[in-house]
Amino acid sequence: MGRWEPDARGRLERAALELFVERGYEQATVTEIARRAGLAQRTFFRHFADKREVLFAGARTQQEYLVSAVARAPEAATPIDAVDAALEAAAAELQERGEYARQRQAVIAANQELHERELIKLAALAAAIAGALRRRGVTDPAASLAAEAGIAVYKISFERWVSEPGPPDLPGLIRESFGELREVTAGTA
Amino acid sequence: MGRWEPDARGRLERAALELFVERGYEQATVTEIARRAGLAQRTFFRHFADKREVLFAGARTQQEYLVSAVARAPEAATPIDAVDAALEAAAAELQERGEYARQRQAVIAANQELHERELIKLAALAAAIAGALRRRGVTDPAASLAAEAGIAVYKISFERWVSEPGPPDLPGLIRESFGELREVTAGTA
DNA sequence: CTATATGATGGCAGCGACTGACATCAGGTA
DNA sequence: TACCTGATGTCAGTCGCTGCCATCATATAG
Incomplete structure (x- = not known):
C-alpha cells in the first residue's frame, strides 16, 4: 500500500x-x-x-440542492410553496440515508457546540433560499420571511422525525407543518 | 482600595x-x-x-421577560398575537439601550463564533416561548411553530433595525413583519 | 530513463482557550 | 480571638488550532 x-x-x-x-x-x-x-x-x-466541521461536510451540497430546487419550482408557485416543495424534495433525499442521519443527529443533540454549528448552517441555508427567491422576483422582506419560516418548519419537522419511534415520512411531516403554520399565522389582528 | x-x-x-x-x-x-x-x-x-458568554449575560433576563410577557397576554389572544405582543414589548425595552445594542451587534456581526452563540440563544428563546404558549393551553406543534415564526420575525426585524441609518422604532418593524409573514404564508395550496 | 515540478502529508514549535488543584485573603460570626 | 465562608490568585496541564519547513508520491518534461 x-x-x-x-x-x-x-x-x-x-x-x-x-x-x-x-x-x-x-x-x-x-x-x-x-x-x-x-x-x-x-x-x-x-x-x-475545525473539529466540528467534520460533521457538516454535506451542508454545501444540501444548500446547492435546495437552491436549485427553489429555482426550478413552477413559475406560478407562491414563495412559500416554492420553499415547501424544495424542502420536501431535500427531505426525501435525506430520508434515504436515514440511519446515518439519525446517528449523526444523536451526536449533535448531545453537544452544545455542535448544536450551534448546526444552527448557523441552517441560517446560511435560509439566506441561500432567500437569495433564490429574490432571483424569482420575490422582494424583501417577503423573501427572507418565507425562507426563515421554511427553515423553522424544517427544524420542527426534523426534530419530530428523529424523535418518533416509527419511521414516518419526513416530506409528509414538512407538508403538514406548513399547513399548521398557515393556520397559526392566519390569526386575528 | x-x-x-x-x-x-x-x-x-x-x-x-x-x-x-x-x-x-x-x-x-x-x-x-x-x-x-x-x-x-x-x-x-x-x-x-467561555470567552463568548461575556457578551450574552443579558440573555437570561431577556428570556424571563419574554416568557412573562407571553403569559400575561389577554386570554383571548391567538398564539401568534401573544408572541407578537411579547416581542414588541421586549423590543421597546431593548430600544432604550439602543447605543449599547448597536455596538454589541456590530461586534457579533463581525465574528462567526459570536454569531453561532447568538443563534443558539435565540433558539433557547424560541423554546422558552413555546413553553409559555403551552402553559396557555396551546398544543404542539402550533406552540413551537408560533414561537419559531416569532423568532424569525424578530431576527429579520432586528437586522433591518441595526442596518438602517435613521432610528426607526423596532416594535413597529416587528409589527409590520408579522403582517408580512401572514401575507406570505396565506398563499395558495 | 532521469530530472523536475506539484500536491499531499508529517513533524514540530507555539499560542490561546479552558480546567483542576491548591493557596490566599477579606469579611462575617462564634 | 479563632474560625468559617466565599471570592480571588497562581500554576501546571490538556486540547484545539496555526505557521513553518521537511518529506514523499505522482506526473510531466526533457
Missing part, C-alpha cells in the same frame, strides 16, 4: 463519526480521529477548518 | 466590550480582558463559561 490511501477526507469523516458515537464528541480528540484514519493531526486541519 | 472592588462581573463585561470594539473579538485575549478589569484570567472563567 502506498503512502497515500485514497479518500483521506472520507476516512476522516467516518473515523470521526465512529469515535463520536463510541465515546462522545468532547472525549474524542482530533489526534485520535486522525490516527484512526491513518493520518496526522495536522492533516485533519487541512481538510476541515 | 480593598482587594475586592465591587461588581467584578460587570467590570469584566465592560472591559470585554471595550476591547472587542477596539481591536476585534479574536485579537483580544481573555487574559487582557481580565487585566483591564483588574482581575486574573482564572477569575474570568469563574464568571463566564
Whole structure:
C-alpha cells in the first residue's frame, strides 16, 4: 500500500463519526480521529477548518440542492410553496440515508457546540433560499420571511422525525407543518 | 482600595466590550480582558463559561421577560398575537439601550463564533416561548411553530433595525413583519 | 530513463482557550 | 480571638488550532 490511501477526507469523516458515537464528541480528540484514519493531526486541519466541521461536510451540497430546487419550482408557485416543495424534495433525499442521519443527529443533540454549528448552517441555508427567491422576483422582506419560516418548519419537522419511534415520512411531516403554520399565522389582528 | 472592588462581573463585561470594539473579538485575549478589569484570567472563567458568554449575560433576563410577557397576554389572544405582543414589548425595552445594542451587534456581526452563540440563544428563546404558549393551553406543534415564526420575525426585524441609518422604532418593524409573514404564508395550496 | 515540478502529508514549535488543584485573603460570626 | 465562608490568585496541564519547513508520491518534461 502506498503512502497515500485514497479518500483521506472520507476516512476522516467516518473515523470521526465512529469515535463520536463510541465515546462522545468532547472525549474524542482530533489526534485520535486522525490516527484512526491513518493520518496526522495536522492533516485533519487541512481538510476541515475545525473539529466540528467534520460533521457538516454535506451542508454545501444540501444548500446547492435546495437552491436549485427553489429555482426550478413552477413559475406560478407562491414563495412559500416554492420553499415547501424544495424542502420536501431535500427531505426525501435525506430520508434515504436515514440511519446515518439519525446517528449523526444523536451526536449533535448531545453537544452544545455542535448544536450551534448546526444552527448557523441552517441560517446560511435560509439566506441561500432567500437569495433564490429574490432571483424569482420575490422582494424583501417577503423573501427572507418565507425562507426563515421554511427553515423553522424544517427544524420542527426534523426534530419530530428523529424523535418518533416509527419511521414516518419526513416530506409528509414538512407538508403538514406548513399547513399548521398557515393556520397559526392566519390569526386575528 | 480593598482587594475586592465591587461588581467584578460587570467590570469584566465592560472591559470585554471595550476591547472587542477596539481591536476585534479574536485579537483580544481573555487574559487582557481580565487585566483591564483588574482581575486574573482564572477569575474570568469563574464568571463566564467561555470567552463568548461575556457578551450574552443579558440573555437570561431577556428570556424571563419574554416568557412573562407571553403569559400575561389577554386570554383571548391567538398564539401568534401573544408572541407578537411579547416581542414588541421586549423590543421597546431593548430600544432604550439602543447605543449599547448597536455596538454589541456590530461586534457579533463581525465574528462567526459570536454569531453561532447568538443563534443558539435565540433558539433557547424560541423554546422558552413555546413553553409559555403551552402553559396557555396551546398544543404542539402550533406552540413551537408560533414561537419559531416569532423568532424569525424578530431576527429579520432586528437586522433591518441595526442596518438602517435613521432610528426607526423596532416594535413597529416587528409589527409590520408579522403582517408580512401572514401575507406570505396565506398563499395558495 | 532521469530530472523536475506539484500536491499531499508529517513533524514540530507555539499560542490561546479552558480546567483542576491548591493557596490566599477579606469579611462575617462564634 | 479563632474560625468559617466565599471570592480571588497562581500554576501546571490538556486540547484545539496555526505557521513553518521537511518529506514523499505522482506526473510531466526533457
